[in-house]
Amino acid sequence: MSESKFLHIGALTLREDVTDEQRAAVVDGLTGLRSSIPSLRSIEVHQDLGLRDGNADLVFVAAFDDEQGWREYSAHEAHLALVKEVLAPVLAAKVFVQAQS
Numbered sequence: 001m002s003e004s005k006f007l008h009i010g011a012l013t014l015r016e017d018v019t020d021e022q023r024a025a026v027v028d029g030l031t032g033l034r035s036s037i038p039s040l041r042s043i044e045v046h047q048d049l050g051l052r053d054g055n056a057d058l059v060f061v062a063a064f065d066d067e068q069g070w071r072e073y074s075a076h077e078a079h080l081a082l083v084k085e086v087l088a089p090v091l092a093a094k095v096f097v098q099a100q101s
Contacts (some may be wrong), residue, residue: 004101005027005065007101008063012093016092022086023047027047037079039073041062043060
């Protein structure tokens with residue numbers, strides 16, 4: 001039987017004028033958090049295929065051992081820097097869910 005995980009799932013919609021370089025920086029920044037934040041066990045980032053108008057541009061699933069690990073990630077300087085320097089300038093909308101798997 002597999003152990004349960006605490007998941008932080010986000011859907012991000014980027015501004016219409018976002019460049020390919022900015023989009024890549026978001027994806028690379030999110031996946032790069034794994035090497036900086038010990039409580040982050042895994043993170044997957046997927047870009048929308050563009051099959052329907054109105055979809056978010058990308059989704060990520062971050063896994064932690066527990067809620068405390070997620071709270072540590074949320075307050076970690078690497079996460080806060082990514083939000084301020086990479087995400088905030090290109091973000092149009094966001095939605096997050098915390099769940100147990």
